[in-house]
Amino acid sequence: MYLACTQVLCSPACYNLAQIVQLFVTYNIFCKAMNIEITKITNSRLSETDFSDLGFGKTFSDHMFIADYTGGEWRNFRIVPFGNITISPAASVFHYGQAFFEGVKAYKHADGQVSIFRPYKNAARFNRSAARLCAPKVPEQLFVEAMARLIDLDREWVPQHVGNSLYIRPFMIATDALLGVRPSDEYQFMILTGPSGAYFPKPLNVKIETHYTRACEGGIGFAKAAGNYAGALMPSQLAHKEGFDQLIWTDANKHEYIEEMGAANLMFVLNDTLITASCRDTVLEGVTRDTILELARYEHMNVEERRVSVKEIIEGLKDGSLTEAFGVGTAATIAPIAAITFEGERFQLAEAPETSFSKRTLKKLNDIRYGLAEDTFGWNYFVQNF
Numbered sequence: 001m002y003l004a005c006t007q008v009l010c011s012p013a014c015y016n017l018a019q020i021v022q023l024f025v026t027y028n029i030f031c032k033a034m035n036i037e038i039t040k041i042t043n044s045r046l047s048e049t050d051f052s053d054l055g056f057g058k059t060f061s062d063h064m065f066i067a068d069y070t071g072g073e074w075r076n077f078r079i080v081p082f083g084n085i086t087i088s089p090a091a092s093v094f095h096y097g098q099a100f101f102e103g104v105k106a107y108k109h110a111d112g113q114v115s116i117f118r119p120y121k122n123a124a125r126f127n128r129s130a131a132r133l134c135a136p137k138v139p140e141q142l143f144v145e146a147m148a149r150l151i152d153l154d155r156e157w158v159p160q161h162v163g164n165s166l167y168i169r170p171f172m173i174a175t176d177a178l179l180g181v182r183p184s185d186e187y188q189f190m191i192l193t194g195p196s197g198a199y200f201p202k203p204l205n206v207k208i209e210t211h212y213t214r215a216c217e218g219g220i221g222f223a224k225a226a227g228n229y230a231g232a233l234m235p236s237q238l239a240h241k242e243g244f245d246q247l248i249w250t251d252a253n254k255h256e257y258i259e260e261m262g263a264a265n266l267m268f269v270l271n272d273t274l275i276t277a278s279c280r281d282t283v284l285e286g287v288t289r290d291t292i293l294e295l296a297r298y299e300h301m302n303v304e305e306r307r308v309s310v311k312e313i314i315e316g317l318k319d320g321s322l323t324e325a326f327g328v329g330t331a332a333t334i335a336p337i338a339a340i341t342f343e344g345e346r347f348q349l350a351e352a353p354e355t356s357f358s359k360r361t362l363k364k365l366n367d368i369r370y371g372l373a374e375d376t377f378g379w380n381y382f383v384q385n386f
């Protein structure tokens with residue numbers, strides 16, 4: 001680590017100031033605090049992996065990170081071969097669902113460097129989920145540096161091509177073997193990674209849901225709680241049977257306001273203004289959402305974060321003032337919507353041209369993430385050689 005640090009500082013032409021500052025922080029943290037025991041795999045599965053047909057979430061890299069929470073603190077930091085774990089069948093995660101996760105991505109640049117996109121935003125949200133689910137927080141440095149160390153070890157698993165990336169799945173589960181309903185005293189925090197391709201391979205045919213609900217005021221919709229996804233399965237399955245790819249979730253009270261789409265935030269271009277639902281108890285505060293709003297404001301586009309009514313969206317679809325609709329998320333990236341159905345009436349959206357907001361913003365975002373354009377926002381966190 002010391003050598004890596006010296007090397008970087010001796011070759012400033014290759015690294016910008018943000019990277020040098022980041023390296024100093026990394027160096028201090030590792031020297032002072034984080035002791036990760038590493039057990040390497042004996043036979044890598046890399047050569048058996050078909051990088052031309054990745055899909056999403058099917059393939060896992062060679063190693064995973066695990067930390068235990070016992071006696072009121074995080075301990076036993078370790079990187080081990082990816083594989084099954086043993087926990088008690090009485091563990092509270094199985095019975096009362098104290099479980100939550102994050103989704104993050106890492107990208108390989110043309111020069112071989114690997115960067116993680118805005119991991120501190122995910123660390124902060126992970127801890128907001130932890131607070132809501134009565135679980136312990138994970139120090140942000142632990143969250144990010146454990147991830148960086150894991151990715152460094154499995155660097156070869158990060159796909160090279162634009163459109164592909166390394167998906168990173170940090171998560172926490174409650175492990176107390178006790179059937180009383182109360183917050184667990186013990187937890188495991190783990191990180192898995194795996195190369196992934198597109199989550200949505202084609203423009204989406206979606207339905208505005210007016211019966212089932214994903215989240216309600218005072219609930220856990222803003223947290224990335226596992227239970228939110230379990231509750232969404234059945235309505236999504238019904239929608240699939242009707243031929244839809246995804247559901248647009250609306251408010252629990254009267255189903256009059258748009259909230260999210262499946263596992264992504266939702267944005268529209270209406271009268272040349274970018275609009276999206278404001279964050280509240282019922283809406284997950286997406287990292288991609290924040291990124292796209294920042295890029296839009298940077299190019300002086302009108303942006304509105306507010307309650308978005310179903311009525312105005314339908315009127316916009318009818319009179320043509322709604323020109324773009326797309327989901328935004330880590331897995332989803334920017335996923336265009338081709339058709340929206342409301343109460344049995346289907347509205348088709350013309351394919352957005354290359355100059356449209358969603359297409360040019362996806363290009364800008366990819367250019368930053370894959371190192372093809374300067375990262376003036378400081379969003380890329382570089383994985384050092386440890």
Ligand code: PLP
Binds near residue numbers: 288
């Ligand atoms: N909303 C939900 C319910 C999600 O699962 C996700 C995916 O993470 C998002 C929104 C988008 O969030 P992000 O951009 O941080 O991935």
Ligand code: COI
Binds near residue numbers: 102104263329330331
């Ligand atoms: C992500 O975009 O990272 C998500 O968590 C969505 C996932 C549920 C597929």
